[in-house]
Amino acid sequence: MLEHVWLLLKNNLKNNLLKRYLSFICMSISPILIVILFCGMETKGVTHGRTALGFLIMFIFFKAFSSMERVIDDRYYNIYGRILTSSIKVYEYYLASILCATVIMVFQILVCLFSLKYILRLNLGVGYINLFIVLFFIGMVALSVATLGICITSNYDKLNVISYFISMGFSILGGCYFSVQDMPLVVQKIACFIPTTWAMEGIDKLLLGYRINKIWADILMMILFSLTFFVLGVYIARKSERIRVN
Amino acid sequence: MNIMRQVLMMWKRIIIGNFRKTPWTIFLSFLPIFLMIILGMTTKNSFTGISSFQYYGVVQITFMALYNITTCVNYVKEDERIGVLYRLRMARISSLKYYIINLFGFLFLSALVTLPSFVVSIRFLGTKWGNVPAFSYICILSLSAVMISFGLLLTKIVNNVWSILDIINTIIIPFMSYLGGAFGPNSFDSSPVLKLLSNMSLVKWLNEGIFSMVYRNDYSIIIISLIINLSLTFIFMMGLVIGREVENKLC
Numbered sequence: 001m002l003e004h005v006w007l008l009l010k011n012n013l014k015n016n017l018l019k020r021y022l023s024f025i026c027m028s029i030s031p032i033l034i035v036i037l038f039c040g041m042e043t044k045g046v047t048h049g050r051t052a053l054g055f056l057i058m059f060i061f062f063k064a065f066s067s068m069e070r071v072i073d074d075r076y077y078n079i080y081g082r083i084l085t086s087s088i089k090v091y092e093y094y095l096a097s098i099l100c101a102t103v104i105m106v107f108q109i110l111v112c113l114f115s116l117k118y119i120l121r122l123n124l125g126v127g128y129i130n131l132f133i134v135l136f137f138i139g140m141v142a143l144s145v146a147t148l149g150i151c152i153t154s155n156y157d158k159l160n161v162i163s164y165f166i167s168m169g170f171s172i173l174g175g176c177y178f179s180v181q182d183m184p185l186v187v188q189k190i191a192c193f194i195p196t197t198w199a200m201e202g203i204d205k206l207l208l209g210y211r212i213n214k215i216w217a218d219i220l221m222m223i224l225f226s227l228t229f230f231v232l233g234v235y236i237a238r239k240s241e242r243i244r245v246n
Numbered sequence: 247m248n249i250m251r252q253v254l255m256m257w258k259r260i261i262i263g264n265f266r267k268t269p270w271t272i273f274l275s276f277l278p279i280f281l282m283i284i285l286g287m288t289t290k291n292s293f294t295g296i297s298s299f300q301y302y303g304v305v306q307i308t309f310m311a312l313y314n315i316t317t318c319v320n321y322v323k324e325d326e327r328i329g330v331l332y333r334l335r336m337a338r339i340s341s342l343k344y345y346i347i348n349l350f351g352f353l354f355l356s357a358l359v360t361l362p363s364f365v366v367s368i369r370f371l372g373t374k375w376g377n378v379p380a381f382s383y384i385c386i387l388s389l390s391a392v393m394i395s396f397g398l399l400l401t402k403i404v405n406n407v408w409s410i411l412d413i414i415n416t417i418i419i420p421f422m423s424y425l426g427g428a429f430g431p432n433s434f435d436s437s438p439v440l441k442l443l444s445n446m447s448l449v450k451w452l453n454e455g456i457f458s459m460v461y462r463n464d465y466s467i468i469i470i471s472l473i474i475n476l477s478l479t480f481i482f483m484m485g486l487v488i489g490r491e492v493e494n495k496l497c
């Protein structure tokens with residue numbers, strides 16, 4: 001099993017990082033540009049670090065969907081069918097795809113944080129390791145949502161549309177652009193069911209000087225959200241695979 | 247008569263072909279409505295003097311006009327892939343004619359796709375578009391024309407257009423629309439570089455033009471924006487003509 005997963009992972013990584021390197025660079029550069037934009041807008045000593053991190057979360061969602069597009073490509077060019085005629089199992093294929101997307105996501109977060117800390121020398125008001133932990137967990141949620149997306153549709157265009165609706169919807173309702181506390185009460189209640197709300201709440205606490213162990217409830221909520229989306233994705237994938245086999 | 251028939255056939259193909267590809271059409275028609283509603287709702291308490299629905303009603307429609315470039319590039323590349331361009335050449339339709347017909351075809355498509363969000367903004371969200379809403383609509387279409395002509399030029403001069411489109415979709419459009427105020431009103435007074443960049447954003451001029459037309463009855467900015475957009479469209483189309491001549495010489 002491990003051999004198969006490693007083989008697929010290597011192939012996926014090669015394809016994503018070498019052939020689609022421009023997309024990777026774009027997705028990593030965009031949040032940095034937005035951060036520069038916010039810092040340029042800095043007025044009366046107020047840093048816009050929070051909103052900059054909100055934008056970074058939005059781009060993590062976009063990148064998660066873009067990394068999982070590989071599965072759609074495989075289905076379109078019938079590579080998926082050819083892989084499954086070998087001894088590779090369906091779960092091994094999906095595991096490799098998810099692992100590949102995870103590696104890319106971690107790499108993207110690291111590139112962003114590294115550029116912010118060492119190239120731009122910015123102080124966002126949060127410890128970078130703590131920030132990485134929160135971003136990693138919201139990244140896992142993004143990946144689980146993207147996995148659900150590829151299980152729902154096998155059309156590249158549809159996935160793109162879903163990715164825009166989800167990434168922007170989650171970012172806005174989750175308070176990535178504006179604080180949830182400033183929103184009307186009804187929207188605040190809806191925001192509780194949006195994973196990005198918990199990530200932003202965690203970041204808000206970190207900005208207020210809380211330690212990482214004080215935000216375990218927010219991290220737990222993100223883990224629960226990602227598990228829910230993964231389970232839902234697996235359920236839908238199993239159902240569609242059964243239909244395909246029959 | 248024959249030319250008219252050819253033009254109508256090609257327009258029919260663009261419009262029906264793109265409406266069959268429902269996901270992207272849904273995206274361009276309904277994402278602005280979705281964003282207008284949720285951004286308007288979430289920032290209801292943050293705006294003073296102007297309603298949040300008024301602000302986002304305008305800026306989200308202009309923001310979405312930028313994505314016409316993707317529709318256009320996708321379509322032309324698909325045509326190249328299935329060999330439509332060669333077949334058109336055999337039917338004695340020059341590539342220049344093909345591009346001009348495409349420009350107007352996509353403009354018509356853009357008008358159809360923008361219409362639902364425009365109507366929703368007026369009827370349900372109470373967005374004001376000035377004394378003559380049709381004029382604002384034409385100005386939005388002028389921005390679409392810039393993006394469509396730029397997309398057509400890209401398909402002609404760049405080999406790996408997908409990489410460029412990646413950069414446009416993930417960096418240039420979000421960055422320019424942000425500078426133009428698509429995610430909230432901005433002020434770049436503290437940074438001269440950003441102020442200069444925001445002045446280069448076509449969306450910013452269009453948004454500002456519409457707001458000053460609605461609230462101050464001042465048409466000067468919107469007319470400047472319209473002239474800039476039309477000039478850029480003309481320049482990009484000229485680029486296509488020059489590209490065609492160079493191609494002919496090489497042949």
